[in-house]
Amino acid sequence: MVTSRKENKKGRVPVYGFRRLSSAAGGSSTTSVDAINKLRKIAELCGENPKFIMKDKLYKLLYDRKLYQIAYDKLKSKPGNMTPGITPTTFDGISIEVIDKIIDEMKLGTFQFQPGRRVNIPKANGKTRPLTIAPPRDKLVQECIRMILESIYESSFSEYSHGFRPNKGCHSALKMMNQKFRVASWFIEGDISNCFPSIDHDILIRILEERIKDKRLIDLIRKALKAGYFEFKELSISVVGTPQGSIISPILANIYLDKLDKFVEELKTEFDKGLKASVNPEWKKLENAMWRAKSIEDKRRIRKELIAIKSKLAIDPDFKRLSYVRYADD
Numbered sequence: 001m002v003t004s005r006k007e008n009k010k011g012r013v014p015v016y017g018f019r020r021l022s023s024a025a026g027g028s029s030t031t032s033v034d035a036i037n038k039l040r041k042i043a044e045l046c047g048e049n050p051k052f053i054m055k056d057k058l059y060k061l062l063y064d065r066k067l068y069q070i071a072y073d074k075l076k077s078k079p080g081n082m083t084p085g086i087t088p089t090t091f092d093g094i095s096i097e098v099i100d101k102i103i104d105e106m107k108l109g110t111f112q113f114q115p116g117r118r119v120n121i122p123k124a125n126g127k128t129r130p131l132t133i134a135p136p137r138d139k140l141v142q143e144c145i146r147m148i149l150e151s152i153y154e155s156s157f158s159e160y161s162h163g164f165r166p167n168k169g170c171h172s173a174l175k176m177m178n179q180k181f182r183v184a185s186w187f188i189e190g191d192i193s194n195c196f197p198s199i200d201h202d203i204l205i206r207i208l209e210e211r212i213k214d215k216r217l218i219d220l221i222r223k224a225l226k227a228g229y230f231e232f233k234e235l236s237i238s239v240v241g242t243p244q245g246s247i248i249s250p251i252l253a254n255i256y257l258d259k260l261d262k263f264v265e266e267l268k269t270e271f272d273k274g275l276k277a278s279v280n281p282e283w284k285k286l287e288n289a290m291w292r293a294k295s296i297e298d299k300r301r302i303r304k305e306l307i308a309i310k311s312k313l314a315i316d317p318d319f320k321r322l323s324y325v326r327y328a329d330d
Contacts (some may be wrong), residue, residue: 017071035064043151045070050156050213050300058148059216062106062141068099071143094136102137111218113138113227116243130197132243134227142224142247145217149251152211156253158261163328164250173327180323185314195257195329196249197241204242224248251326257326264324274319277312 038061046052061067072094105111116132123129134142150166157165162173181187192198201222208218223244242249283306290302313319 010244022145032218034292035061035067035204036070038194039147039151042148043155045119047155052152054152054211055212055213057105058212058214059220061148062144062217062220063103065096065099065103067144067147068102071100071140075139075143094140098137099140102141111141111220111223112129113141113224115222115228116245124147129244131245133245134247137238138224139247141220145221146248146251148217149248149255153251153255153258157258158265158326160264160324161254161258161261161326163326163330164254170327173325176325180232181326184323190330192329194241195327196244196253199242199253199256200240204252207255207259221248221252225252257329261326264322268322268324271320277319278316280310280313284308316322 038056042054102111113136116134116138119131119133120128121131154166160176162168162170162176203221204225205218208221212218224246227243242252286302286306286309290299290306293299293302
């Protein structure tokens, strides 16, 4: 697999290229695939206009065999994706024949997602987190959908969002916190309780429909959301939420929570005031006294007092800033 990555920056928005297939999947000379080129074009258009509305038939991209081969190559390299779902089949059982069958079902509109297998994963605090393991063929289709959604939405996501995004993660979130929060006086830390299981399907679909005008793709995403899961041999159908462990859950959560990010950005615009904080009069008084002091001992004594207080006013009615960082549901 050779990774081709193109970055075309318009402002701060990067446009990401898509991977090309090696000779193992048909030869690098035959990689000018309609679906891949279309995704690249979509990423470029949405990078130039973050509110670009997709009126093209995105669903037809799922007819392209090479798209599934790229998705397979990406998923098979992750050990967790080799875990079987409700059937013992793993990614080793995926073949060209299986992909062609999926494509035929997509064309007929008969493709159905199967329920996943629910397991509970221990958390550091002693509690457990539910994880839904989908069958391999469903993961393959979900990865194709994820690539389509990423090409549309990635460039429009907030710079303050760091979870489940290319070239971002916990380290970029911590770096931004270190840069923005260093002189903060007040902190509000929030953790969205049961974020993934609480996402409202109807609201999510309405958000998707704001930019995606392809009903067949929207209906396919709705099918994925309502696939349900087996736990203790009991089938549960999903009414709300995106299953944790699902390939498309992270990007769907980011699309959903992008509304929160944009809301906070509006708050920031209204909240921010002034160009810089005023100097603390007490600090300025000590600084002047230090420079006027005649003896080294007096300068050292005053400097110790100077270091103990802030140089800027902690509460300045003429200056305030709001900083925000989100990593997944934190």
